[in-house]
Amino acid sequence: METREKIIIIGGGFAGLQLAKTLNNKRKKVIVIDKVNHHMFQPLFYQVACGRIEPSNISFPFRKIFQRSRNIQYRMIEVQKILPEQNKIITSEAEFTYDKLVIATGCKTNFFGNEKMESLTFGMKNTQEAIAIRNHILLTFEKLIIEKKRSDDGNWNIVIVGSGPTGVELAGAFAEMKREILPRDYPHMNFDNLNIILISSTETPLSVMSEESQKMSQKYLKDLGVDFMSDEFVTDYDGDKVYMKSGKSIASNNVIWAAGVTGNIIEGLNPEIMVRNRYKTDRYNRIQGYENIFAIGDIAYMETPKYPQAHPQVANVAINQGKNVGRNFLKKSESDWAEYEYKDQGSMATIGKHRAVVDLPDFKFQGFFAWYFWMFLHLMLILSVRNKLAVFFNWMWSYINRDSSLRLIIIPNKKNNTEQ
Numbered sequence: 001m002e003t004r005e006k007i008i009i010i011g012g013g014f015a016g017l018q019l020a021k022t023l024n025n026k027r028k029k030v031i032v033i034d035k036v037n038h039h040m041f042q043p044l045f046y047q048v049a050c051g052r053i054e055p056s057n058i059s060f061p062f063r064k065i066f067q068r069s070r071n072i073q074y075r076m077i078e079v080q081k082i083l084p085e086q087n088k089i090i091t092s093e094a095e096f097t098y099d100k101l102v103i104a105t106g107c108k109t110n111f112f113g114n115e116k117m118e119s120l121t122f123g124m125k126n127t128q129e130a131i132a133i134r135n136h137i138l139l140t141f142e143k144l145i146i147e148k149k150r151s152d153d154g155n156w157n158i159v160i161v162g163s164g165p166t167g168v169e170l171a172g173a174f175a176e177m178k179r180e181i182l183p184r185d186y187p188h189m190n191f192d193n194l195n196i197i198l199i200s201s202t203e204t205p206l207s208v209m210s211e212e213s214q215k216m217s218q219k220y221l222k223d224l225g226v227d228f229m230s231d232e233f234v235t236d237y238d239g240d241k242v243y244m245k246s247g248k249s250i251a252s253n254n255v256i257w258a259a260g261v262t263g264n265i266i267e268g269l270n271p272e273i274m275v276r277n278r279y280k281t282d283r284y285n286r287i288q289g290y291e292n293i294f295a296i297g298d299i300a301y302m303e304t305p306k307y308p309q310a311h312p313q314v315a316n317v318a319i320n321q322g323k324n325v326g327r328n329f330l331k332k333s334e335s336d337w338a339e340y341e342y343k344d345q346g347s348m349a350t351i352g353k354h355r356a357v358v359d360l361p362d363f364k365f366q367g368f369f370a371w372y373f374w375m376f377l378h379l380m381l382i383l384s385v386r387n388k389l390a391v392f393f394n395w396m397w398s399y400i401n402r403d404s405s406l407r408l409i410i411i412p413n414k415k416n417n418t419e420q
Contacts, residue, residue, distance in 0.1 A: 004029045004071075007329065008089065008098040010079050010266065012039050012062055015297025015318035016104030022326025024069050031096065033089075035078040037061055040127050041382055043315065044391070046166060048130035049256075050173040051138075051181075051407040052398060055127050057390045060383045082268030084290055100292045102325065103279060107261035107298045107313060120239045121257040124166060131410070133256060137174075138409050140254060145186055154253040156193045159242055161234050162259035163200035163207070165349040168217055170256060171198040172351035175224035185407065197227045197250060199234055199242070201259070206357065208312075209347055213357035216366040220351040234259070261313065263299045275301040278310070283339035285325050296321040302340065311342050315381070350374045353399060 005028050009016045012034040023030050041058035048055050062074040081090040088097050109123030122133045140155050158174055160167045174196045182191050198205070198221065204214035205221065205228065221228050233245040242250045263277040273280045273288045278301035281287050285294045285302065295301075297318035301310045311317045321340055328337040346360040348370070356370035365373075375395065382388045 005099045005329075006031070006097070007100045007102065008033060008096060009102045009104055010034075010089070011104035011106055011264075011297075011299075012074075013042075013104060013106045013297060013318065014315045015106070015300075015322040016102070017065070018319045018322030019102060019104065019296060019326045020066070020072055022323050023072070023329065024066075025071060026330055028071060028329065030072045032062060032066070032072060032074045033077060033079060033091070033096075034062065034074075035076065036126070037063070037074075037076045038127075039065065039383065042125070043378060043381075045124050045127070045130040046170040046173055048127065049124060049133040049137075049170065050177055051134055052173065053391055053394050055131055057387050057394070058382065059127055060387070065383070079266055082266055082293070084269065084293060087292070098292075100294065100329065103266065103287075103293070103295045103299055104297050104318075104322070105264035105266065105299050106318075108264055109257055110260040110262035111257065112260070114236070117237050117257065120237055121161075121255040123257055124170070125261070134407075135409050135411055137254060138407055141182065141186055141189070142409070145189060152251075152253065154240055154251040157195045157197055157250055157252040158254045158256070159197045159199065159250055159252040160256045160258060161199045161242075162257065163198055163202060163205035163228075164258065165206065165347075167198055167200075167256075167258040168205050168221070168349050168351055170258065171196055171221060171226045172224055172355065175221075175226050176352045179225070181407075195227055196225065197229065197252075199229045199232050199244070201231065201233050203230050206349055209349070209357065210359045210364050212364050213349075213359055213366065217349065217351055217357050220355040220357075223355075224352055261298070265299075269293070275310070284328060284337050285321055285340060294325060296325055304341070307342060314347070316345050317342055348374050348377070 007028055007030050009019055009032045012032055017039050020030055020032050038059045038061045044058045047053045066072045066074055077091040077093045079089050079091050088095055109125050111118040123129050144155055160171050178191050178194050205217045206214050218228060234242055235245050236243040237255055240251060242252055242255060265277060270289055278299055279287045279295035280301045281295050285296050285300055287293045287295050298313040303310055324338060324340045331337060344361055348356060348358040350356040350371055354368050354371050356374045357366045358370040358373055379388050379392060382391060
């Protein structure tokens with residue numbers, strides 16, 4: 001009886017899931033390990049945070065995804081350590097051996113070692129964090145409406161730190177929420193007092209995009225009433241005030257941190273192969289110094305002539321690296337493996353309805369058509385037909401009615417096992 005090669009994939013994000021799909025129903029034994037039981041469509045987390053779409057619309061259970069697979073298993077556990085000399089991983093529940101190991105753990109919010117900032121601000125790198133933002137913002141307004149006087153200026157300032165796509169899209173969504181939705185829900189409150197503040201360490205938002213997109217996104221933010229603070233570095237936050245290097249400070253009880261990411265590293269591999277908290281790999285995504293351990297997606301640091309500082313940490317890279325590694329694993333000989341080459345397919349961001357910026361390799365455009373283009377591409381990337389339709393109808397309802405019915409405050413009660 002033929003022994004099938006055993007491949008363990010740690011992480012079910014864009015890269016890990018694409019690798020698993022490439023190996024689906026092939027002559028390999030595949031185990032996908034993730035500490036949560038669902039794949040998350042990260043580009044739309046900000047819409048969960050603003051009550052535009054339901055979390056279930058962009059979350060896909062792994063067991064449902066692999067339900068009909070003959071060779072893929074899923075385990076909901078957390079990997080604690082890799083033992084490369086034994087071809088083994090240690091998890092929170094058991095030990096697993098492997099023939100090949102692929103690390104696809106992605107990234108988490110980077111608080112740059114500031115533990116206080118981490119504990120007091122909101123990140124937005126998973127479904128739970130997006131729901132936490134939604135709950136917090138809505139609870140704040142529920143508290144404000146019963147106040148007899150304005151007691152805390154911090155409640156009226158929503159501060160977003162970081163002006164990349166996440167920060168810009170979130171600022172635009174909150175600005176539209178302030179303009180179109182909150183006055184309907186809370187007719188006795190004056191939302192002219194509510195400030196959406198976007199703090200940027202660069203002169204313009206979306207600094208990695210074209211000059212046209214930077215200027216237009218800044219105009220869109222201004223049109224929506226977002227206060228854009230350029231060339232400002234946040235140094236601290238004490239739960240009441242945001243402090244900046246320039247000496248300025250802003251009172252806020254609602255701070256969302258979108259100022260960078262760092263890799264989800266697993267203990268056990270040589271720390272010398274780490275570059276900016278990413279595993280350094282060759283052109284086949286093999287981690288340097290290890291014959292049978294690979295890294296793909298955001299966690300991989302691959303230097304190429306075109307990208308000497310490694311590839312951008314975007315979904316397109318993750319998906320195509322997962323696909324390339326999977327195809328290589330299916331070839332009979334490593335001599336037939338293909339090197340990974342990133343083909344830039346562009347970048348985009350949306351800043352509210354009718355407003356988006358798109359940079360494609362050959363041309364750039366902004367405005368209404370860019371917004372439709374952004375919607376179409378994101379719908380195509382969502383996994384199931386049911387979820388595509390659910391997101392599409394939510395968008396259309398919001399567009400036609402200028403409203404959303406998804407402003408639910410759902411906070412699970414902690415189960416009390418003590419007998420009373």
